[in-house]
Amino acid sequence: xxxxxxxxxxxxxxxxxxxxxxxxxxxxxxxxxxxxxxxxxxxxxxxxxxxxxxxxxxxxxxxxxxxxxxxxxxxxxxxxxxxxxxxxxxxxxxxxxxxxxxxxxxxxxxxxxxxxxxxxxxxxxxxxxxxxxxxxxxxxxxxxxxxxxxxxxxxxxxxxxxxxxxxxxxxxxxxxxxxxxxxxxxxxxxxxxxxxxxxxxxxxxxxxxxxxxxxxxxxxxxxxxxxxxxxxxxxxxxxxxxxxxxxxxxxxxxxxxxxxxxxxxxxxxxxxxxxxxxxxxxxxxxxxxxxxxxxxxxxxxxxxxxxxxxxxxxxxxxxxxxxxxxxxx
Numbered sequence: 153x154x155x156x157x158x159x160x161x162x163x164x165x166x167x168x169x170x171x172x173x174x175x176x177x178x179x180x181x182x183x184x185x186x187x188x189x190x191x192x193x194x195x196x197x198x199x200x201x202x203x204x205x206x207x208x209x210x211x212x213x214x215x216x217x218x219x220x221x222x223x224x225x226x227x228x229x230x231x232x233x234x235x236x237x238x239x240x241x242x243x244x245x246x247x248x249x250x251x252x253x254x255x256x257x258x259x260x261x262x263x264x265x266x267x268x269x270x271x272x273x274x275x276x277x278x279x280x281x282x283x284x285x286x287x288x289x290x291x292x293x294x295x296x297x298x299x300x301x302x303x304x305x306x307x308x309x310x311x312x313x314x315x316x317x318x319x320x321x322x323x324x325x326x327x328x329x330x331x332x333x334x335x336x337x338x339x340x341x342x343x344x345x346x347x348x349x350x351x352x353x354x355x356x357x358x359x360x361x362x363x364x365x366x367x368x369x370x371x372x373x374x375x376x377x378x379x380x381x382x383x384x385x386x387x388x389x390x391x392x393x394x395x396x397x398x399x400x401x402x403x404x405x406x407x408x409x410x411x412x413x414x415x416x417x418x419x420x421x422x423x424x425x426x427x428x429x430x431x432x433x434x435x436x437x438x439x440x441x442x443x444x445x446x447x448x449x450x451x452x453x454x455x456x457x458x459x460x461x462x463x464x465x466x467x468x469x470x471x472x473x474x475x476x477x478x479x480x481x
Contacts, residue, residue: 202480203231208286209475212278213420213446217472219453221420223282224249226479227290229265236481241267247413248279252287260302261294262287269412274304275358277422277467281310281317285471288314305358311466318457318468321426326356330364334385338364341382342375342389342409351437355427362387363428365437369393369405373449377409377416386410388424390432393445403442406456407449419447420454426467429458433465 206227214220224244229237229251241249253263264283266273273279284299294300299310301319309320330338330352339349350365364387366372372391388408393401406425408418418424425444432438440460447454457468 205229205232205479205481206290207475207477207479208289208473210282210285211472211474212282212285213422213454213456213469213471214452215455215470216453218474219447219451220470220472221278221418221447221452221454222246222474223279225283225286226251227286228252230254232481237265237267238270238272240479240481242270245269245414247418248273248276250279250283252283252290255302257302257307259295260300260307262292263302266303272304273359275308275322275423277319277424277426278420278469279422280308280319281422281469281471284310284317284319285314289473312468315472316468316470318459318466319422319426321430321465321467322357324355324357324427324430326354326360327431328354330354330362334362335364337382337385338362338387341378341385342387343378344371344375351435353431355431357423357427357430359423359427361424361427363390363424363431364388365390365432367391372405372407375407379411379416382409382411384411386412388421388428390428402445402455403439404444405448406444406446408446415450417450419450419452420456420469421446422456422467422469425456425458426465429460429465429467433458433460 208225210223210225211218211220212223224246230253232251237251247268249267251265255263266276266279280301284301301308301310305322308322310317312318335352348366348371350367352364355361355363362385366389369391372389386409388406391405393403393405408421408424409416410418433440442458444456446456455469459466
């Protein structure tokens with residue numbers, strides 16, 4: 153169909169208007185895209201300084217999945233500051249978080265820093281086993297027959313392999329009877345009678361801990377701490393599994409009450425069991441090889457294996473990987 157001349161002028165005008173409108177629309181889209189791209193570039197730029205670190209979360213002291221004591225482990229964390237370590241340990245909300253570092257002592261295979269909700273600890277049991285497990289699983293190779301960990305208490309030796317490890321319990325710096333005031337506060341705070349208590353001790357192998365041996369496992373499992381009477385003191389208790397030792401079950405039940413932990417109780421405590429082993433075996437209150445159950449009231453299935461080898465006390469347990477990924481700082 154032939155368009156009249158005037159119609160052609162109208163058509164050209166409309167076409168030009170459409171073109172200009174399209175150009176403006178295109179410019180708007182382009183500007184939006186550039187702005188979005190600029191934002192993305194800025195976001196990418198903000199990530200250039202971020203640290204990407206390998207991260208593991210492991211379950212310690214139990215042969216059953218998710219029934220031990222969890223531990224967060226950050227690998228090759230040498231570039232992190234103290235404040236970053238404290239911040240992350242609080243954020244995990246776990247009883248302990250550890251950071252694997254290059255050793256400063258030539259005799260050590262690796263160094264570890266241990267934090268409990270922002271507070272640094274010189275030593276702790278399940279973080280020692282869990283950190284060593286992650287170090288081995290990440291390709292770490294010891295210099296000698298035993299693995300040597302550097303931490304706040306100095307050098308700690310371990311043996312075994314990833315999945316089942318044991319650490320050499322640090323020597324007791326102090327082992328004295330609990331003072332009457334502290335023992336009275338524990339007795340009142342837990343509702344125990346003098347007759348139920350077999351022995352008590354203040355133990356210090358880097359961490360100062362009050363330990364009480366009582367007669368009955370059934371009584372131990374039923375204890376509910378009254379923190380107003382206990383004050384801020386934590387305490388660990390031990391009871392024989394039964395009055396007639398036998399095979400097929402642990403030798404002792406352990407509970408560790410600590411007001412700084414979520415729920416006020418530690419699922420499984422390597423450092424406490426290490427100090428208690430030196431005390432009980434040394435006093436003739438336990439055999440040289442025994443098994444501890446801990447975490448029962450919390451629904452855990454903690455198992456700690458204690459073995460005396462001459463003057464060394466090995467504290468062992470199972471470790472399994474549960475979470476693996478990347479951590480961004």
